[in-house]
Amino acid sequence: MEDVSFNCIRMDEDFAAVAPEAVLIQRHRDVGGVPWNRNGFGNHDPGRARDVAPVQMDHFDCLYPIDLELFVSDLAGELPMDKAVFRLKGALPYMFRYERKLRESPLTIDFGNTPLTVNDVLNHVVHQLGHRWQATALQGGVILYEEDRQYPSAQRTYRCVCITDRR
Numbered sequence: 001m002e003d004v005s006f007n008c009i010r011m012d013e014d015f016a017a018v019a020p021e022a023v024l025i026q027r028h029r030d031v032g033g034v035p036w037n038r039n040g041f042g043n044h045d046p047g048r049a050r051d052v053a054p055v056q057m058d059h060f061d062c063l064y065p066i067d068l069e070l071f072v073s074d075l076a077g078e079l080p081m082d083k084a085v086f087r088l089k090g091a092l093p094y095m096f097r098y099e100r101k102l103r104e105s106p107l108t109i110d111f112g113n114t115p116l117t118v119n120d121v122l123n124h125v126v127h128q129l130g131h132r133w134q135a136t137a138l139q140g141g142v143i144l145y146e147e148d149r150q151y152p153s154a155q156r157t158y159r160c161v162c163i164t165d166r167r
Contacts, residue, residue, distance in 0.1 A: 051136075051143060055153040061140035065155060066094045068119040068137055075121060076113050081105040081128065085144065088121060095141030102144070105129075118142070122158045131160040 055062045074091045075084060082103045089096045109128045111121070122135045122142065135144045135158040136151050151157070 051138060051151055053153070055139045059139070061138070062153075065139045066118075066137060066141060068122075068156060069117045071115045071117055072121050073115060075111045075116060078108055078110040081107040081109055081125075084109050084111070084125065088118075088125075092118065092142070096144075097141070098144035099146055101146075119156075126158045127160055129160070134159050 070093075072088060072091045074087045079087070082105055085096075085098050085102050089098070107128055109124060111124060116124070122137070122144075125144065126133055126135050129146075132146050132148075133144070134147050134149065135142060136149075136154050137156040137158075138151060139153050139155060148159075
């Protein structure tokens with residue numbers, strides 16, 4: 001318990017930093033609310049069970065799905081697999097979870113020197129890991145696990161043998 005601590009800052013309603021947020025919330029409250037309020041947006045992720053839950057059509061992640069054509073600039077040349085997935089996680093503006101055992105993977109992966117999209121990177125990674133691995137682009141993020149599984153809300157599934165679009 002002596003290693004646990006907590007810090008916070010309390011902001012009054014008239015504090016200048018919260019004024020823009022308060023105005024936005026008030027403005028949209030009468031128009032049906034803001035799309036991210038009570039719509040799955042945020043850090044309330046209960047784990048892998050959320051991955052198999054179907055995403056409703058009005059859910060934030062369905063309305064604003066992830067971009068798989070985004071270029072990833074931090075991946076070039078030959079890298080150990082653990083560094084590659086760690087860098088990918090840091091480069092993405094959305095959630096990317098992967099199996100912990102990749103942290104001890106002896107594999108390396110060569111991304112070349114041409115800028116790659118997330119789609120390209122996931123293709124490279126899955127092909128390097130082999131047929132037992134799967135990357136799945138969900139509406140709100142990407143997961144990479146040693147599995148063969150269908151996800152109801154998958155945008156795209158990457159396997160060593162093929163890519164399946166679910167759009």
